[in-house]
Amino acid sequence: VEEGDREQLIALMEPLHPADIADLLEQIEPGDRRRFVALYGREFDGDILSELDETIREEMIGLLSPQVLAEAVRDLDSDDVVDLLEDLDPEQRDAILGALGASDRAAVQQSLTYPEYSAGRLMQREVVMAPEHWTVGEAIDYLRASDDLPEQFYHIFLVDPKLRPVGKVALGKLMGSSRAVALRTIASDDFRIIPVLQDEGDVAYAFNQYHLISAPVVDETERLVGVITIDDAMAVLEEENEEDILRLAGVSEEASLSDTVLETLRGRATWLFVNLLTAIFASFVISLFSDTIDSMVALAVLMPIVASMGGNAGTQTMTVAVRSIATRDLTGSNALRIVRREIVVGALNGALFGFIMALVAGVWFGVPMLAVVIGSAMLLTQIAAAFGGIAIPLILERLKIDPALASGPFVTTVTDVVGFFAFLGLAAAVLL
Amino acid sequence: VEEGDREQLIALMEPLHPADIADLLEQIEPGDRRRFVALYGREFDGDILSELDETIREEMIGLLSPQVLAEAVRDLDSDDVVDLLEDLDPEQRDAILGALGASDRAAVQQSLTYPEYSAGRLMQREVVMAPEHWTVGEAIDYLRASDDLPEQFYHIFLVDPKLRPVGKVALGKLMGSSRAVALRTIASDDFRIIPVLQDEGDVAYAFNQYHLISAPVVDETERLVGVITIDDAMAVLEEENEEDILRLAGVSEEASLSDTVLETLRGRATWLFVNLLTAIFASFVISLFSDTIDSMVALAVLMPIVASMGGNAGTQTMTVAVRSIATRDLTGSNALRIVRREIVVGALNGALFGFIMALVAGVWFGVPMLAVVIGSAMLLTQIAAAFGGIAIPLILERLKIDPALASGPFVTTVTDVVGFFAFLGLAAAVLL
Incomplete structure (x- = not known):
């Protein structure tokens, strides 16, 4: 592309699958994409468009001349054309529809009348x-x-x-x-x-x-x-999994590597803002015990351990719960049994790590009661984490809120608040 | 099942797909499963076995009489039989192999000579x-x-x-x-x-x-x-996604809802133990600044916010990075560009939330220099989180270590240590 050698570009692209060409386009710089399109011209295949990420796809459609675009979409199956049109602005949409034959156009327009994310959008009209x-x-x-x-x-x-x-x-x-x-x-x-x-x-x-x-x-x-x-279904499944993973990590589910800085920022900041609020709330809990901390600074040193262990255990349970709900393995009929199991596991983890941490704290600071306090606080926090980790997704699901999206902040709040409260509260009661 | 009515059970199961019967078996109590098998007897279909979770599958194979088992596996495709045999102990394996016809048995044994997780295990031998x-x-x-x-x-x-x-x-x-x-x-x-x-x-x-x-x-x-x-490929894809999600959350990738308490405990404790070590390390960093905290308890109240925001931002970037590596969107050729983008996003997030948090801290504690300290610490931590979140998975991938499995502890350590060090270190330098 650099050298503007059209013949060589076409020869190089010839053996590649449209999906690979699309991947290539996604990975090069915007300037190179522009030169690619100018050179590749009429060879541009509709399938490449189908394989592209949304952001890049819009960019490419803007770059292609109307004739090339018309040529490119004409051979696509109706479901691919629908998929292409969904995310375009009306102007680009009309340009593509205009390029289709009358009967194809009618079929595509009919499909577009079905709601987004419905079977109607996914299906192809060509049936035998x-x-x-x-x-x-x-x-x-x-x-x-x-x-x-x-x-x-x-x-x-x-x-x-x-x-x-x-x-x-x-x-x-x-x-x-x-x-x-x-x-x-x-x-x-x-x-x-x-x-x-x-x-x-x-x-x-x-x-x-x-x-x-x-x-x-x-x-x-x-x-x-x-x-x-099945290939359409496979694509949806892959997309939903991706969504779940990203949502669990608090990233906008439409995130993609080809997003701009601003899009990326927007996709991340919402969650960070929610997290800021829960973190401030947890800090408020700590501030209630300022005097306690003031009289024993070791508490400040140790308290993040209790919260961090609780947060991690909560995330573990929550992730398993969210996935099991998504794959429909966790249903009303076995929920009670699974909640019970999680709480038992939480209690055992709490006992195990509470004991270890009690030993560590005892040796480190030489205050036996501090060891007892941190051990007990960890036990309580682990049980709360287990309960919150499974109950919160189940409740959200019952309320028809996507558990993958919303569980995180609630679970973190529970584990942070319980963790700090149990540790500092016990310390205030026992040590002072 | 409760009432021991064989006719009715068979009539009820008749319209169900083997996959649904398998789901049903997974959700009922072990005692009910035993009664189910005793009643259902010869109707038991090999496809039900294929659809079951490993743990339950082993349990069921133990429950079925040899004749029923032989009957059940005879109609399965060779890839399903291989899948079934993979996880059994040698005794059960021989029982099933014995039930197959000579040519099927040879085909299955041949497949079992291929390494686990290879195409050879996945394929079916019946080719047209x-x-x-x-x-x-x-x-x-x-x-x-x-x-x-x-x-x-x-x-x-x-x-x-x-x-x-x-x-x-x-x-x-x-x-x-x-x-x-x-x-x-x-x-x-x-x-x-x-x-x-x-x-x-x-x-x-x-x-x-x-x-x-x-x-x-x-x-x-x-x-x-x-x-x-494609259906075999779809199953693998689904499994790998599941693995990634669970590993990112620090849960053993073989976790399933039908695990016992002990299996669940084992699957979770490893990660919690690693997390305990990193948390203790972070506490050690805090302990270096005991005197600083002692002279201003507000620092103890605010410091978890810096670490928590860093941890979350790091997890966001890390999740996107791990997924992009898995889907092969993040490669050597665009890594540098993406690292740069993440750092810019991290800096912007750091500036944004650092500013908000500076205002909050300034109003809360009325110490202007504390506001400056927390704002700067958040900026630094967010940049470190962004860099660590993308660089660590990339480095692990280069070292042929699964980034989904190992990134978490490293990223958390980086964000915790940088967070506490930046906040408390700046405070020590500026405020005292």
Whole structure:
């Protein structure tokens, strides 16, 4: 790119998968991206756009000439076009829609009417279907005759006269059966229908849980309107996991490496601000015991240990709880048992590390009662951390608040406040 | 189950997917599981075993009678049997192997010779292949004639006379072409071969990156020995994500809700112990400034805020870094740019929250120099947190240590030590 050698660039890109080209574009500097587009020109493939990060994608769409853009999107499946359009401003959106053929445009516009994160946005409209009374031979002849089959498909959906899906036939099964066999008799017994308004997270869960490869999507009147395939579900699952990880760490779930400084700052500052408030609250608890600390400075030295151990134990339990809720392993029916187990584990951890810390403090400062105080405080804090770590996500889930997003501040507040209060309070009562 | 009504249990389970039955088994008490098995008896399906958590799975295998077990595993694909055997003790393993037919047994034993977490363990041996010179018609006739096709398959792999894969034909393409067409001409242009020793994480990455549905696995002599399908890759991806999340929170990556108290304790205590050491180290830093704290107790009240904000900012940056390394978005070529961006973001966050905290401290304690000290300390700590948060995972990755597992303690140590040292050190220098 540096040298402006168009031929060589095209030759270099030729063997690469669009996903790799997209990764490459994400990693180079904006200036290089501009030169890349200018050089690469008409070779630019729609699939590269699909693979790009949102931020970079918008930038690229701005850089591409309208003709190249039109060319690029024309070959995409409808779900990829929808995915592309979702995040664009209206002007760019219209430009791309204008580039599509009339029937594709109608399909895409229809998909855009479904709510974001619904099955309707995820599905592709290109469906291969057959009347339920057909035979294998009829299906094969039909497939041979039709010239715009989707690029990839794995099942033929059987529909009744009202276009409601009633079964699906795996292509492998179809190929292995003789022409006279009725499609109905070789339909998969594992058949799940997805309503067009279902949340994409639930769709991904169903694919993962039931090992689906493709599933029919139906509208409110139960008519077949599209198909979702496992690769789309895999992408959603990956996205949701990413979201959970980032949210647990207090980072905006839309964070990406190609964000600008300002976007990154915004994504982090909210959480840090919430944390500042809880930290100030914890400091306020400490300030209640200023006199106690004043008369024994060792308390100031040791108190962060109690809070830090509590915070870590709380985060452990909370992370397990949040994940188990997300994977639906933690439900109403086993919640009580798991809460009990966590509290037992917390108590044991508290006893173990309380004992160790009591020894350390005793040897360090030579005050036996200080050892007793820190040991007991750690036990209490660990139990509180365990209880808070599992109860808070469960309560948030019950209140329909995303536990991954909101549990952190609450759990930290509980462990900090209990930690400082138990340690300094016991010290005030026992030592002075 | 409670009432011991066998008929009713079978009727209730009938419409459920094996994955749902497995979830149900995981959620009930061990005593109920025993009764379930006794009642359900011969209906027990091998797929249920595949879907179970390891701990529960071992328990169930112990409960099932040898005949039921033999019956259950006979219908499984070879990759599922391998998955099942991996975690069993030798005695149970032999019992299951004994139940298999001779050729299946040989296939499974062969797979078990590949290292754990390799493509060889993940693949299934049932492959549909065709000589590269065949036509569509020949392939269809062959498929119709063979009576043990895999349950699900999506591609036919073309092989040369030495059984080396040279291409794959999507079934959809096959169906849409007339009988005379040569298979070679309709082969997918997107064809990736997986070596049998490749790490399963790399396999999952390839499936996700290139939207593969199935891919051929070859041995050292490049002969086709198996096939990996997207649902296996999806399971690996899900597992690796889970591992990352748990490791980031300092929980053993094999943690599951069905663990006993002791297993849970073991999975958590290691990390808590490491954290205890770093916390004691941080306390030691504080103890260096005992005299300073003694002369101004406000320092003890405020110091946890500096450390806590640093810890959180460090965790944010670290989480983004660890994930970006895992998804291969953060590489050698853009590392420097990202490190620079993180430091700028850290400095801006430090300036912002340092300023807020300076105001709060100034109003709270009425000592202007204390406000200056805490503001500057927060600025320094935020920059250190940003730098540590990204540099530590990158360095660990370079040293071939899993950043998700080991970054936490290092980052916390850096933020705690820098936080306390900066705050108390500045206070000692300026205020006294």
